[in-house]
Amino acid sequence: MEHVQQTFKLSVPSDTVNLAVIRDFVEMAARRSPIGDGEMERLKIAVDEACANVIEHAYNNDATRELTVHVWFDTAQIEVDVIDSGNRFDPSTHRALELKDLVGHKGGMGIRLMRLGTDELEVDVDDDGHNRLRLIKRLSS
Amino acid sequence: MSKNEGFKVSRRDDGNLTIVYPQGFLDAHTAPDFETELQKAIEGGRVHIIVNCKDLDYISSAGLGVFMGCIEQVRDLGGDIKISNLAPKVFHVFELLGFHQLYDLTPTEEDAAGKFSA
Numbered sequence: 001m002e003h004v005q006q007t008f009k010l011s012v013p014s015d016t017v018n019l020a021v022i023r024d025f026v027e028m029a030a031r032r033s034p035i036g037d038g039e040m041e042r043l044k045i046a047v048d049e050a051c052a053n054v055i056e057h058a059y060n061n062d063a064t065r066e067l068t069v070h071v072w073f074d075t076a077q078i079e080v081d082v083i084d085s086g087n088r089f090d091p092s093t094h095r096a097l098e099l100k101d102l103v104g105h106k107g108g109m110g111i112r113l114m115r116l117g118t119d120e121l122e123v124d125v126d127d128d129g130h131n132r133l134r135l136i137k138r139l140s141s
Numbered sequence: 142m143s144k145n146e147g148f149k150v151s152r153r154d155d156g157n158l159t160i161v162y163p164q165g166f167l168d169a170h171t172a173p174d175f176e177t178e179l180q181k182a183i184e185g186g187r188v189h190i191i192v193n194c195k196d197l198d199y200i201s202s203a204g205l206g207v208f209m210g211c212i213e214q215v216r217d218l219g220g221d222i223k224i225s226n227l228a229p230k231v232f233h234v235f236e237l238l239g240f241h242q243l244y245d246l247t248p249t250e251e252d253a254a255g256k257f258s259a
Contacts, residue, residue: 016170020147023199041230042237048201052169099239104213106206109238113202116237 006032008071014055014084015063022051022069026080029071033078034139043078043137046117049110050082050091050133058086058131068130073139077119080135081126088131090123147171150178158254159187164196167204176207179222183211188220191253195226200234208244221245223253 008029012018026047030040051067059065070081096112114121120136148171149164159182163175182190192208208222215222223245227235235246247253 016168019168019170019201020166038230038233041233045201045234048168052201052203055169099209099243102209103243104210106210107202109202109205109209112238113234 005074009068011066011068013063014059014065014067016052016055019048019051023048025069026071030078033073035078036140039137042117046114046135047080049114050135053089053110054082054084054086057089058084077136077138082133083126083130085130092121092123148174150175152178152182154187158189158191158257160191160193160250162193162196166199167197168201169203172203172207175204179207179211183215188215188218189257190215190220190222191250192222192224193226193250194224194231197231200231205238223247223256225250225253
């Protein structure tokens with residue numbers, strides 16, 4: 001099997017207007033991997049949700065802050081890191097509610113879409129002390 | 142650049158039905174525009190609503206949250222929101238989250254209208 005490893009990086013102001021830029025970036029980068037169309041769509045939504053959470057919860061919609069997205073892949077998996085320096089937000093501590101329990105509420109589905117679009121979510125702090133959410137999608141062989 | 146380049150929403154009233162047409166990319170940035178259009182209809186007493194998604198290319202939880210946030214209000218007023226013409230990749234997101242258990246998702250606008258008169 002061909003051995004391929006590639007890394008892509010994007011930094012944008014923490015503004016929801018840039019969610020479209022982030023989605024396009026993730027697609028452009030991940031298209032170089034062997035990811036399928038369905039997996040691509042689910043991964044893109046998961047990253048969108050992760051970044052929207054950073055903008056809303058980590059940065060309280062402060063568009064002067066910076067949000068960084070790294071996409072890395074090899075033949076086995078894609079990893080997308082969402083990096084911020086705002087308030088710590090750990091999606092793994094949030095319970096994904098059933099849809100019927102969310103009637104009347106606008107929020108609550110983002111965490112679910114992040115989990116449905118990935119195989120693993122990891123939260124840690126990078127070498128520079130920034131919050132890092134890693135979304136891991138294993139590639140079907 | 143316009144505020145919400147990549148998303149538009151329009152509305153048409155037909156008898157007691159209101160048909161809302163979201164177009165483009167519905168995410169955390171554009172969801173407020175969609176919500177405003179739906180709320181304008183509801184506040185005007187238009188609660189038999191079809192959201193025709195034929196030109197909707199993308200939806201994230203913020204867009205889905207607009208449906209969830211106002212469905213109770215609409216049903217309490219004796220109406221409903223029905224969703225039609227979903228493109229396969231957008232339909233997949235609704236299905237993943239189980240929207241088909243709470244909403245009528247129909248292939249066409251006419252099918253959705255038929256559900257109101259049934």
